[in-house]
Amino acid sequence: MSFLNYLISGISLGSIYAIIALGYTMVYGIAKMLNFAHGDVIMVGAYVCFFAAAKYNLPPAIGILAAVLVCTTLGIVIEKLAYKPLRQATSLAVLITAIGVSYFLQNAALLLWSSSPKVFPNFFAQQTVNEAGKKIKITGFQLFGGQLRISYVTLVTIAACLVIMAALLLFINHTKLGKAMRACSEDKGAAQLMGINVDATISLTFAIGSGLAAVAGVLLCSAYPTLVPTTGSMPGIKAFTAAVFGGIGSIPGALLGGLLLGVIEIMAKAYISTQMSDAVVFLVLIVVLLVKPAGLLGKKVREKV
Numbered sequence: 001m002s003f004l005n006y007l008i009s010g011i012s013l014g015s016i017y018a019i020i021a022l023g024y025t026m027v028y029g030i031a032k033m034l035n036f037a038h039g040d041v042i043m044v045g046a047y048v049c050f051f052a053a054a055k056y057n058l059p060p061a062i063g064i065l066a067a068v069l070v071c072t073t074l075g076i077v078i079e080k081l082a083y084k085p086l087r088q089a090t091s092l093a094v095l096i097t098a099i100g101v102s103y104f105l106q107n108a109a110l111l112l113w114s115s116s117p118k119v120f121p122n123f124f125a126q127q128t129v130n131e132a133g134k135k136i137k138i139t140g141f142q143l144f145g146g147q148l149r150i151s152y153v154t155l156v157t158i159a160a161c162l163v164i165m166a167a168l169l170l171f172i173n174h175t176k177l178g179k180a181m182r183a184c185s186e187d188k189g190a191a192q193l194m195g196i197n198v199d200a201t202i203s204l205t206f207a208i209g210s211g212l213a214a215v216a217g218v219l220l221c222s223a224y225p226t227l228v229p230t231t232g233s234m235p236g237i238k239a240f241t242a243a244v245f246g247g248i249g250s251i252p253g254a255l256l257g258g259l260l261l262g263v264i265e266i267m268a269k270a271y272i273s274t275q276m277s278d279a280v281v282f283l284v285l286i287v288v289l290l291v292k293p294a295g296l297l298g299k300k301v302r303e304k305v
Helices: 002-031 038-052 060-086 091-113 152-174 175-188 188-193 196-222 233-246 251-271 277-291
Strands: 127-128 133-140 142-143 149-150
Touching: 002 038, 002 149, 002 152, 002 175, 002 196, 038 060, 038 091, 038 188, 038 196, 060 091, 060 196, 091 142, 091 233, 133 142, 133 188, 149 152, 149 175, 152 251, 175 188, 175 196, 196 233, 196 251, 233 251, 251 277
Parallel strands: none
Antiparallel strands: 127 133, 142 149
């Protein structure tokens, strides 16, 4: 059952990567830019939820909602202040700005909340009473005589990923705003001529991606409960890798890339080496891109000359 345990853990981790990767792939698909500050928005969402639950004793649902609202607002503010003035700038200028925003958020978190690690509460544990009458927390359940153990946070993470993916696809394909986003992705100039507000559409994309980052931050810290100002850095890089792996700009590609990346990482830790797992992940990415440069579900785009 060890293999099945590892597989489920990999799917759970991959679901978190997929939710984060959605932010990268949506922004790139519409604004044609890489928002490397996205990983730090995850960290901000986790801190907001942590303080709402641990300091103010608010219910978990309120903490998660507060994190989503704060990160959604933060995403819009970042887009307006940092990226909107660079609409016509070179890709290098936008990339440097994104890295600058990332460091700004990390250092702001360091000043506001210090570098001391915080232990994130497990929102998905269930309280019960044992034979001695004491309240205890049950974090999961066991199958096959205890050989297969599945935590509640694993189930919630996988379910959240599938629900978010389905809702996002419905939104993109069957709503007026979603059709506007697809039009901007195809040709911003033509979309503007058709009466679509391109700036508002890009802001909406940042808002959705940042709101999803808050959800991913809560799920990530529930599974791996140490919270520091750099919490979102490596997951952000790996989620970007997942987006490229699946085909950046493709929403199903973000899901596929995230799930595969999570499974590969967990299997590498289990069967190869914990220290080499990240190297294995990026090696697989390099091999895939050598064979299929656009990613697994990406499409080749011919530039008009």
